[in-house]
Amino acid sequence: MKTARLLPALVIALFTGKVFGFWEQGHLMVARIAYDHLSQESPSALSAANNLLQVYSNSNPSMTSLEGDFPFVECSTFADSIKAKGGSYQSGWHFIDNPFFDEGGSINDYPDFQFDEQNIGKVIPALVDWLSGNSGYQNSFAYQQITEHVSNENEAKSYALRLLIHYLGDIHQPLHASSRVNSKYPKGDRGGNSFQVPPKDDAKNLHSVWDSVVYDHADTPSLPYSSSAWNRLGGVCSDLENKYSFSSSEYNSVDVDTWVNESFAITQSNVYNGITEKQSLPSDYVQTNVDVIEKHIVLGGLRLATTIKTIFGNSGAVEEALFLQ
Numbered sequence: 418m419k420t421a422r423l424l425p426a427l428v429i430a431l432f433t434g435k436v437f438g439f440w441e442q443g444h445l446m447v448a449r450i451a452y453d454h455l456s457q458e459s460p461s462a463l464s465a466a467n468n469l470l471q472v473y474s475n476s477n478p479s480m481t482s483l484e485g486d487f488p489f490v491e492c493s494t495f496a497d498s499i500k501a502k503g504g505s506y507q508s509g510w511h512f513i514d515n516p517f518f519d520e521g522g523s524i525n526d527y528p529d530f531q532f533d534e535q536n537i538g539k540v541i542p543a544l545v546d547w548l549s550g551n552s553g554y555q556n557s558f559a560y561q562q563i564t565e566h567v568s569n570e571n572e573a574k575s576y577a578l579r580l581l582i583h584y585l586g587d588i589h590q591p592l593h594a595s596s597r598v599n600s601k602y603p604k605g606d607r608g609g610n611s612f613q614v615p616p617k618d619d620a621k622n623l624h625s626v627w628d629s630v631v632y633d634h635a636d637t638p639s640l641p642y643s644s645s646a647w648n649r650l651g652g653v654c655s656d657l658e659n660k661y662s663f664s665s666s667e668y669n670s671v672d673v674d675t676w677v678n679e680s681f682a683i684t685q686s687n688v689y690n691g692i693t694e695k696q697s698l699p700s701d702y703v704q705t706n707v708d709v710i711e712k713h714i715v716l717g718g719l720r721l722a723t724t725i726k727t728i729f730g731n732s733g734a735v736e737e738a739l740f741l742q
C-alpha cells in the first residue's frame with residue numbers, strides 16, 4: 418500500500434520536478450541580494466526575520482533540512498520543496514495567469530479561459546499584512562489555508578515568511594504573471610509550460626527556460642550552503658548588482674500590482690518575441706533576455722529587502738519576533 422502510493426509520487430517528482438518557480442538558483446539569488454542589503458541597512462529587521470524563521474524549523478527539522486547557517490536565503494526554496502510533502506495546496510499561489518492575447522481579442526472570445534482569484538498578486542499582500550499584524554489579516558484565504566496546514570499560529574507565521582521570500586522571487590519571473598491565450602491555447606498556455614522547446618540544461622519548455630534565468634543559472638546548488646558555496650553565491654550576486662542599477666523609487670515600496678504589471682509587460686514585449694514552438698531559441702533572444710531576467714532578479718532582491726524592512730522595521734515587530742522565539 419505504502420509503496421504503491423509512494424511510487425507514482427516519486428515518478429511524478431522525477432519527471433516534473435522543475436515545472437514551477439525560478440529554479441533554486443534564481444530564488445537563492447533574490448534572497449541573497451535582499452540578505453546582503455538587510456545586513457548593511459537594517460540588521461535588526463534581518464535578525465527579527467531570522468528569529469521568526471527559527472520558530473518553524475525548531476519544531477519541524479525534517480521539513481527544513483536544507484536550512485543551515487543561512488536560513489533566510491536557504492529557505493527561499495521551501496515553497497517548492499513542500500509541494501510534494503503536503504504543501505501542494507499553495508501551488509497555485511506561485512503565479513497569476515493574466516491573459517496575454519497575442520492574436521488580439523479579449524476575455525469574451527475565450528470562454529474556456531479560467532482565471533484563479535487565489536493568486537500571487539493576492540497572496541503577497543495578504544502575507545505582508547499577516548506578518549505585519551495589520552488589522553483584518555486573519556480574513557485572507559492565505560492565512561486561513563496556511564493555519565489549517567500548520568499546527569499552531571506561531572509556526573504558521575514562521576512558515577508564511579518562508580513562502581513570502583519565495584513568492585517575491587516568483588513574481589519577478591514574467592511567466593509567473595501571464596498566460597498566453599490564443600486560438601491554439603484557448604485555456605491559456607499555462608505560463609509557457611505548454612510551449613515546448615528542444616531540451617537544453619533540463620529546460621523543455623518556455624516556462625522552464627525563464628525559470629533557469631534563460632539558461633544562465635540552471636545549476637542546482639547543494640543546500641545547506643558550505644561556506645565556500647555561500648561565498649560563491651555572494652560573488653555571483655555582487656557581480657549582478659554591479660551590472661544593473663536602479664533608482665530607489667523602483668524598489669522602495671511594497672507595490673505588488675506594479676510588480677505584476679511589470680512582469681506582464683515583459684511577457685508582452687519579449688517573452689514570445691521571435692521564437693517558434695519546438696525550435697531552439699535564437700541566440701539573440703537568449704542574449705537579450707538573460708539581461709532582462711537578471712536585472713529583474715536584482716530588482717526582486719531589492720524589493721524583498723524593502724518588504725522585510727516594512728514588516729520588521731519597527732521595534733514592536735522585532736520584539737514580537739524575539740518573544741516568539
Ligand SMILES: *[C@@H]1O[C@H](CO)[C@@H](O)[C@H](O)[C@H]1NC(C)=O
Nearest residue numbers: 672673674675676677678679
Ligand atoms: C496594472 O495593470 C492593470 C491592467 O492594465 C491596471 O488596471 C492597473 O491600474 C495597473 N496597476 C498599477 C499599479 O500600475
